[in-house]
Amino acid sequence: MIRVPAEPWRGRILSGAGVLGVGVLDHLNHGGLAPFYSLPVALTALRHGWTGGLAAAALAAILLFTAAPGPTWPGDAVEALALLCLGLAAGWMGERDRRQKRHFQNLAEQLSGVYEKVQANFEGMKRAERLSALGQLSAGLAHEIRNPLASISGAAEILKRNQELDARQAKCVEIISNECQRLNGLLTNFLNFARPRPPRLQVVELEPVLDNVLTLAGHGIRGKTVHFQKRFEPGLPRVECDPEQLEQVLLNLMINAIEASPDGDTVELSAESEEQRIAVRVIDHGHGVAPAHVDRLFDPFFTTKEHGTGLGLPVAHQTMRQMGGSLVAERNTGQGMTFSVILPVKHLDP
Numbered sequence: 001m002i003r004v005p006a007e008p009w010r011g012r013i014l015s016g017a018g019v020l021g022v023g024v025l026d027h028l029n030h031g032g033l034a035p036f037y038s039l040p041v042a043l044t045a046l047r048h049g050w051t052g053g054l055a056a057a058a059l060a061a062i063l064l065f066t067a068a069p070g071p072t073w074p075g076d077a078v079e080a081l082a083l084l085c086l087g088l089a090a091g092w093m094g095e096r097d098r099r100q101k102r103h104f105q106n107l108a109e110q111l112s113g114v115y116e117k118v119q120a121n122f123e124g125m126k127r128a129e130r131l132s133a134l135g136q137l138s139a140g141l142a143h144e145i146r147n148p149l150a151s152i153s154g155a156a157e158i159l160k161r162n163q164e165l166d167a168r169q170a171k172c173v174e175i176i177s178n179e180c181q182r183l184n185g186l187l188t189n190f191l192n193f194a195r196p197r198p199p200r201l202q203v204v205e206l207e208p209v210l211d212n213v214l215t216l217a218g219h220g221i222r223g224k225t226v227h228f229q230k231r232f233e234p235g236l237p238r239v240e241c242d243p244e245q246l247e248q249v250l251l252n253l254m255i256n257a258i259e260a261s262p263d264g265d266t267v268e269l270s271a272e273s274e275e276q277r278i279a280v281r282v283i284d285h286g287h288g289v290a291p292a293h294v295d296r297l298f299d300p301f302f303t304t305k306e307h308g309t310g311l312g313l314p315v316a317h318q319t320m321r322q323m324g325g326s327l328v329a330e331r332n333t334g335q336g337m338t339f340s341v342i343l344p345v346k347h348l349d350p
Contacts, residue, residue, distance in 0.1 A: 037060035037083055038082075038083065038086055040056060040060070041056045041057050041060055041083055041086055041087050041090070042086055042087075042090045044056035044087070045057075045086070045087045045088075045089075045090035045091035045093075045094055046090050046091070046093065046094035046097075047094065048091070048094075051091065052087075052091060055087075056087055057080075057083040057084045057086065057087035057088075058084070060080075060083050061080035061083055061084065142187045142191050145183075145187060146184070146187050149180055149183055149184060149187070152176065152180055153176075153177060153180035153181070153184070156173050156176040156177040156180060157177065159173045160173055160174075160177065196315065196318055196319060196322065197245075198322065199241070199242035199245055199319070199322050199323045200242050200244075201240050201241060201242055201323070202240065202241075202242070202243065203238050203239070203240050204238060204239065204240075204241065204243045205238050206232075206236055206238070206239050206271055206278070206280070207232055207236075207271075209243050209246060209247050209250070210230060210232065210250070210269055210271060210280070211230075212247055213247055213250045213251050213254060213269065214228055214230060214254075214269060216247075216251050217251060217254040217255065217258065217267075221258055224258060224261070224263055225263045225264050226258050226261050226263070226264075226265060226266070226267055227264075227265070227266045227267070228266070228267055228268075228269065229266050229267070229268045229269070230268075230269050230270070231268065231269075231270035231271070231272070232270070232271050233271060233272040233273060236271060236272075236273060236278060237278075239278060239343050241323050241325075241343065242323060245319050245323065246323070246341070248316075248319075249316040249319055249320060249327070249341060250269070250280065250282065250341065252312050252313075252316055253282040253316070253339045253341075254267065254269065254282055256282075256312070256313075256339075257282050257283075257284035257286070257337070257339075258284075259305075260284050260286030260287055260288070260336070260337070261284045261285065261286040261336075262286060265284070265285055265286065266285070267282065267283070267284050268281070268282070268283040268284075269281070269282055269283075270283070276344075277342055277343060277344050278342075278343040279340050279341070279342055279343075280340070280341040280343070281338055281339065281340045281341075282338070282339045282341075283332070283336065283337075283338045284336045284337055285332065285334065285335050285336035286335070286336050286337070287335075287336075288331055288332065288335060288336050288337050289304060289329075289331065289337055290304075291331065294329055294330070294331060297313050297329050298313050298314050298317040298327070298329070299314065300314045313327075313329075320341060320342075323343075324343075324344060325341060325342050325343045325344060326341075326342045327339065327340070327341055327342070328340045328342060
């Protein structure tokens, strides 16, 4: 059954009522009100197009001929013809205005889309510029710090071999050695951020990469009761990527999702095609990120964790850009976050 919107019919009824109202007055006056038909005819035509204007003009012509006791020729015929011409002309003008309005609305939507893309590219360029400057600074600092750190670590190892150290002294030496290792790992992250390894692209199946990520993520639960759910759209084509780097990016996202999820919750890893792209998503339902912080998640050294370095997500974002993809962070409608690794269509194996 075809449903016709109520609003157009309501408008047509009101327009017809306007013509009938003039006709009633014309009948009560026994003719002579022919010019007054032009107003409802013109309004109907402008609102409903030439078909509505023609129908209103035809109704007005019938009322015009029946209003007077005896129609006058050719006067009434000319007035009826004028009403028909008015309905057609006003309807054509109304339809032209509506077409122009739709055209300008489409142009406005297209310009808005272009503006959003330009803004996104501009923000990406600013972020890349910041990343480059911070990367150079990080590389220089890492090299300058690593040399004395190696000396401190070597001296601590020499002290460890001293059998005359008491328990307190041995504990202090152990602390020095452990902290040197932790700082060395932090410096390694700085260097990875400053000079990331170029991707070694190859065509691979995506599902085994996701299976490896889920297996490795299972070892990072650390006593939490978190369940995994995998959703893989069947028939996905192979992708061109660096499987080792892609696996590391997804593993970092999974570990972040595990840390953000409460006990008993589920972390979802999915892969599907959309808009000629492949999107791999890590979805959690944890505490999420404040709306004001979402746009800063990929800025270096910004972190919402108590003991975080703020380099994990920027490094992952940079890695995906090197592979020709992207990494997107979004707040869920309910609770939690969704991180999407986007692989564009040009990376698909034809």
